[in-house]
Amino acid sequence: MFSLAVFLQSFEPLLWAARYTLLISILGIGLGLVIGTLVCAARLSPYPLLRRFAAIWVSFLRGVPLLVQLLVFYYALPVIGLDVPAMVAAVVTVGICASAYISEIWRGAIAALPRGQAEAAVAIGMTPFDVWIRVILPQAVTLSLPALINELILLVKASSLVSVVGILEITRASQAQAATTFRPLEVYIAAACIYLVINLCLAALGRYLEHRTAV
Amino acid sequence: MLAASSVEMRKVNKFYGKFQALKDVDLSILPGKVTCLIGPSGSGKSTLLRCINFLEEYDSGEVRIDGQLIGYEAPNKKMSGRKLREMRRSIGMVFQQFNLWPHMTAKENVAEGLIRVRRMSKADAERRAVEALAKVGLADKMANHPSRLSGGQQQRVAIARAIAMEPRLMLFDEPTSALDPELVGEVLSVMRTLAGEGMTMVVVTHEMGFAAHVADQVGFMEKGELVGVDSPDRILHHPQDARIQSFLRTYHERNSF
Ligand SMILES: Nc1ncnc2c1ncn2[C@@H]1O[C@H](COP(=O)(O)OP(=O)(O)OP(=O)(O)O)[C@@H](O)[C@H]1O
Numbered sequence: 001m002f003s004l005a006v007f008l009q010s011f012e013p014l015l016w017a018a019r020y021t022l023l024i025s026i027l028g029i030g031l032g033l034v035i036g037t038l039v040c041a042a043r044l045s046p047y048p049l050l051r052r053f054a055a056i057w058v059s060f061l062r063g064v065p066l067l068v069q070l071l072v073f074y075y076a077l078p079v080i081g082l083d084v085p086a087m088v089a090a091v092v093t094v095g096i097c098a099s100a101y102i103s104e105i106w107r108g109a110i111a112a113l114p115r116g117q118a119e120a121a122v123a124i125g126m127t128p129f130d131v132w133i134r135v136i137l138p139q140a141v142t143l144s145l146p147a148l149i150n151e152l153i154l155l156v157k158a159s160s161l162v163s164v165v166g167i168l169e170i171t172r173a174s175q176a177q178a179a180t181t182f183r184p185l186e187v188y189i190a191a192a193c194i195y196l197v198i199n200l201c202l203a204a205l206g207r208y209l210e211h212r213t214a215v
Numbered sequence: 216m217l218a219a220s221s222v223e224m225r226k227v228n229k230f231y232g233k234f235q236a237l238k239d240v241d242l243s244i245l246p247g248k249v250t251c252l253i254g255p256s257g258s259g260k261s262t263l264l265r266c267i268n269f270l271e272e273y274d275s276g277e278v279r280i281d282g283q284l285i286g287y288e289a290p291n292k293k294m295s296g297r298k299l300r301e302m303r304r305s306i307g308m309v310f311q312q313f314n315l316w317p318h319m320t321a322k323e324n325v326a327e328g329l330i331r332v333r334r335m336s337k338a339d340a341e342r343r344a345v346e347a348l349a350k351v352g353l354a355d356k357m358a359n360h361p362s363r364l365s366g367g368q369q370q371r372v373a374i375a376r377a378i379a380m381e382p383r384l385m386l387f388d389e390p391t392s393a394l395d396p397e398l399v400g401e402v403l404s405v406m407r408t409l410a411g412e413g414m415t416m417v418v419v420t421h422e423m424g425f426a427a428h429v430a431d432q433v434g435f436m437e438k439g440e441l442v443g444v445d446s447p448d449r450i451l452h453h454p455q456d457a458r459i460q461s462f463l464r465t466y467h468e469r470n471s472f
């Protein structure tokens with residue numbers, strides 16, 4: 001029998017753990033945006049060496065599962081004498097992993113802009129910097145919003161993997177809760193509800209932003 | 216208006232890889248004159264036009280605006296970006312696809328170059344933008360984004376964006392080819408006004424009526440060559456060259472019913 005009481009009681013510890021899920025996802029995407037933008041800039045730069053480096057960065061990070069990246073990062077750092085807290089290791093790994101996808105999102109959006117957009121700016125004598133800041137990036141941001149929100153939702157779900165380095169986020173907390181209550185079904189359904197609500201909110205945020213930037 | 220510019224092209228060659236898009240093109244344009252370029256698709260009209268503001272880099276020969284070489288300091292020595300931008304400031308360009316910036320209103324599209332390139336204050340730039348939009352008959356549409364404008368209106372905003380910069384030379388690449396037939400007239404009439412004010416204009420077009428009535432000279436291009444440059448009457452009504460005759464015959468067949 002499904003116990004409503006157990007189901008409702010599960011929310012308290014799980015919502016507590018949801019802080020970590022959200023923190024890791026949001027810091028992760030923030031870091032991913034910064035690194036991803038730099039990687040994309042390198043990828044589009046006129047310098048072959050930078051372009052090569054960015055391409056390798058992207059294919060390497062997309063080719064190795066996040067779980068393995070987390071483990072490698074977490075266990076490799078002490079070897080080189082760095083003792084970082086699990087939380088930092090988790091955010092950095094998630095951010096680096098996200099940067100590969102985000103740089104590809106930017107690149108796709110920029111490539112999708114008609115050539116004439118930049119040409120019109122160049123023709124009136126704008127500097128390359130202004131062409132990027134005023135013409136290309138604002139449009140690329142609008143174009144990539146849906147994909148960026150999608151990436152954030154993927155990160156929220158992928159953040160369950162950071163439990164392997166000992167962080168008590170939603171998934172790990174629900175496992176613990178299931179073990180102590182012996183009512184796994186109620187607990188996991190509660191966990192599913194929390195993930196769902198978070199991601200529905202993100203999707204709604206995405207629709208709002210898209211609507212606001214639509215022209 | 217500031218004094219209009221002259222354009223001198225001498226033995227201009229342009230290659231895309233092995234393909235030669237321009238072959239020894241010679242063209243002289245006097246200040247204040249309107250030159251129309253006609254010719255079949257792929258003959259190099261756009262390439263020629265885009266060499267004039269160095270949007271396309273020519274490989275040899277010379278393109279001079281008011282006597283000053285554009286794009287190169289000397290043969291094989293590229294001009295600095297800053298110098299090139301300075302020259303481009305006084306050359307307006309209008310594209311077939313308008314190329315308005317969709318995230319800006321009509322007024323912002325026109326003011327952008329004034330603020331970024333001419334370093335005008337926002338207030339001055341907006342005043343000038345409104346004037347330019349009024350000149351093309353769009354003062355009431357200045358708050359619209361391009362997606363809320365018809366093709367003809369978008370192209371007129373694009374013309375306003377160019378003329379607000381006070382260019383001394385205007386380049387038009389098939390400005391009416393993307394428009395529905397009923398919207399062509401409003402754009403041509405703005406261009407006719409500009410020509411009447413003494414602007415130097417180079418216009419790639421398939422509008423033979425415009426070429427016949429407004430142009431001071433018409434150039435015919437084929438396979439990268441400027442086959443003939445002469446008065447509209449001699450090119451359009453009494454062509455000597457067989458290639459021009461054949462092009463015009465096809466044109467008339469397609470446009471008669
Ligand atoms: N970036 C490019 N790379 C390679 N070939 C090009 C490039 N741009 C143009 N060409 C070629 O150069 C030739 C001239 O092109 P151009 O665009 O100047 O022709 P056009 O006379 O303007 O034609 P249209 O009337 O179709 O606009 C064409 O054969 C075209 O295929």
Ligand SMILES: [Mg+2]
Nearest residue numbers: 260261262388
């Ligand atoms: Mg063309």
